[in-house]
Amino acid sequence: MHKISVALLVTPESTSGTLFGMYDLFKSVQRDWHLLQHGVPGEGVYEPRLVGRETGFATICNGIRVEVEAKINAEQPLDIICLPDLFIAPDEPVAGRFEQELAWLQACYEKGTLLAAACSGTLLLAEAGLLNNMDATSHWGYCDVMRERYPSVRVHPKRSLVVSGREHRLVMAGGGTSWQDLALYLIARTLGLRQAQEVAKIYLIDWHSAGQQPYALLARTRQSDDPIIGECQSWVAEHYDTHCPVAAMMQMSGLSERSFKRRFQKATGMTPIQYVHTLRLEEAKQLLESTDTSIEAIAGEVGYEDMSFFSRLFRREVGLTPGQYRRRFGALRRTLQSITPDGVPLNR
Template identity: 30%
Template sequence: MRVALYICPQTVLSSLSMALDALQLANQLAGQTLFEVQRISADGQAVELGIAELRVQGDMSLADSADLLLIPATGSALQQTLDNNTVLLDWLRERPSEQALASLCSSACLLAASGQLDERRATTHWRLANSFRQRFPNVRLQIDQLFTEDNNRFCSGGAQAGLDLCLHLIARYAGDWLAEQVAGTLVIERERGKQSRFTPLLPSQGLDDPQMAALLRWMRQHHAEAIDLPSLAERAHCSPRTLLRRFRTATGLTPNDYLQRLRISAAQQALRNPACSLEQVAEQVGYADRASFAKRFKQLCGETPGAFRKRLRQQS
């Protein structure tokens, strides 16, 4: 299988090396060249990547005969990536559906901008979800997925999810047995679940509102107690309506959403203690019963509390 690996000045070196390592390892373990990888750039010239200048084998014409074009991650500056890769975008717009196209992480924006993801399922890094949806409303973004496949169009989520997609491509084009061999050699687990497992529960925004910052500190200390909007508004010395507005500005969440995330975050820590039952964890973090706790946990974490605890045991 001929693979064209696209490189540009925005290419994330770790994403590039990860894809190269996975495909080269597949060849090594198979004892033959199943994936013939050629590095290409827009003009066929070497690409400066900050700490290294990377040589390529040719320009976009090499991609014409490739079975798969693979675009490593290009960072979070989406507009800069689009502005500086117009040659690639023009090439992509002419691609027939039978030619496979794959993007790692943020490079889904290149496939989307060319129209290659219109009405197709796709994913990218969870931090880019809002801006991606605004820019490309015709894409069926499934941000919770580590990788997606839809009619020869492949996308992956953040960083390590690129390796999940590479393993999927190896399995699809060379057999599941080889993908298992590659995963085992790289000491990585296949079928790792969803991106929500890795998304931080609490926002990381800085707080310019000292009163809201103080309120959040109080909520972190009292998350297991019964807390409602009127009591929070009273503590913040404002009306419930004003609190909602200021709270959302500070955190991007409603007070109740933030409270639920606080509780589930505390539950993740409590679940590390094998002596604590699920019922005890639920009560400890502020839920009246195990069922409501488990429902909220799966909603926010993408897995049940029991599955989370089991995975922790397997990793220890």
């Protein structure tokens, strides 16, 4: 029986959760379902291997030592290559850092291999030039940098899974546990939907149908080097709920309206009102998660008098209604609180 070959790339920046999580899911296909149904393991279908520049033991993220089974080799036929996420800062340069790996990816792609990247692993596909003029996604915290660094790539930060490239052989997952979506998709595509559903049932995997938008930190803002705009940022961080905060910042800056808006946009990447909305909505998310305050009261508390406008804005930016968001993330908090020992605080 021909087994489907899966190479999982190991680099010093690889995280073990994604690396071994995907390894385990591929190894489990048909084997574990048969074990549960008949008491004996079934025959596995996939042959995952850890590959890297050199064989032997390598140290990856968090000081974990793993054994690399095979060298990256463009001459060896492969069905699938999986790129786990990389533990690097979003704006950390990758140029010149993965030259061997990039050449390998380019060569394998030309030969028909399906390339799949989880989270920040998408950076390797982009750096290899494979995503030029293609749709892509990555962890929401890396999408802005990807747009800036690779302007020809069409980045979709709200989506948890994107399929692109020739013969749809470039597959990318967003952040966090969306690598599970990636693995399920690869199983369904290369073997069948039934087998993917069996794996999902065994591991209790829920598909991220809402994408990664509800999980994203809206206020991905940094303090500006522009001293005037930086002062406005500091002020609005404490006073975003006030009436007309943009007008107040403009007055504080001493700039004309046109100059203020231009400098604010250049410094933060957002218009002043967009910046205010991100701060307000991030606080609303926290209140929905951690309190039982009514949604209408939360809208007023963060600065919105019009409840319907708040709801529409929240849905557009977060991907869920305020009520849906509370049910999803408030339930998690309540569950954690219920199992936390008495006297041990659960930080907000």
